[in-house]
Amino acid sequence: MKKFDYLIVGSGLFGATFAYRATKSGKKCLVIDKRPQLGGNVYCEKIEGINVHKYGAHIFHTSNKYVWDFVNSFVEFNRYTNSPIANYKGKLYNLPFNMNTFYQMWGVTTPAEAKAKIEEQKAEALAALNGREPTNLEEQALVLVGKDIFEKLIKEYTEKQWGRDCKNLPAFIINRLPVRMAFDNNYFNDKYQGIPIGGYNKLIEGLLEGVDCKMETDFFKEYKDSWRNDAEKLVYSGAIDEYFDYKYGKLDWRSVYFKTNILDCSNYQGNAVVNYTSRDYSYTRIIEHKHFEMFGSAVYDCPKTVVSEEYPVEYKEGMEPYYPVNNEKNNALADKYRLLALQEKNVIFGGRLGLYQYFDMAPIIEYVLNMKM
Known part of the structure; x- marks a missing residue:
């Protein structure tokens, strides 16, 4: 037996x-x-x-x-709600793409203004395609959200993530991009x-x-x-x-390595997840772990904080395989x-x-x- x-x-x-x-x-x-x-x-x-x-x-x-x-x-x-921040060259934007993002990007204050701005830029991208379907990620993203959002919040971040130019990534990777015409920073739609x-x-x-x-x-x-x-x-x-x-x-796999540091402060970035969307930083994001479980004054009851910089890399033998x-x-x-x-x-x-x-x-x-x- x-x-x-x-x-x-x-x-x-x-x-x-x-x-x-x-x-x-x-x-x-x-x-x-x-x-x-x-x-x-x-x-x-x-x-x-x-x-x-x-x-x-x-x-x-x-x-x-x-x-x-x-x-x-x-x-x-617990009640943690994922509301990441994007840092593009020192300017902060809320994610996912919502009315807070559009206000930060263009100064618009109503859904009608935001929609008009996005549709204007989408139309430019569609005109450039001259009737053909998008053949790569860059073209696909441009017809979904337009030039400004693509260049500041998608392009360089994605290229760091995958180690490839957006023109060399397949369009089907982003068949859709969530755009919310509400002031809602909750990343997930799940209940x-x-x-x-x-x-x-x-x-x-x-x-x-x-x-x-x-x-x-x-x-x-x-x-x-x-x-x-x-x-x-x-x-x-x-x-x-x-x-x-x-x-x-x-x-093939993409791998990730982390640089984790203990800092002598109670609150480093004020959020669990901050994405760095430009090539100015080789990491894609910084995670401040205490914000996953500590809220309000509890953040300051813990005198130190722990942050991890996340670096995507091409997988090599001996590394951890992360992403197909x-x-x-x-x-x-x-x-x-x-x-x-x-x-x-x-x-x-x-x-x-x-x-x-x-x-x-x-x-x-x-x-x-x-x-x-």
């Missing part, structure tokens, strides 16, 4: 939620992770009493009440939004309570050739091309690997790396909750 029903590779939200569901249905699981801690990219590191999002800012949002109630059954979520009180580790701990876990364990070194001896099925959330020994070649590169070449290659995955007996592929697809947190939890065990 085998020791486990499931060997689960990766302890992020996909693996942890799967382990929770399987355990509740009477199955025995072993979760392994190559990192020294559990939680994947939602792991939080406590620094100066502040929960630092070690692998980048994670803001939970959903309109699915079932998913919201599910995560809140493990840890209560529910927040951060776990005490950090995401509490959510992961709740999901994995009673589950056997092994950290600092490399699947390829310790289990790849022998897992069928110990488990009935494999749940794999590592990189799909690596699982198949790069049979068709390597998929969404273009025709990689999508076609990923489809070939996904076809192989469907043919792999007793192996379930999932998550951002396992499916070569970017997921927000709530959809990945919903995906697992809807799976047949």
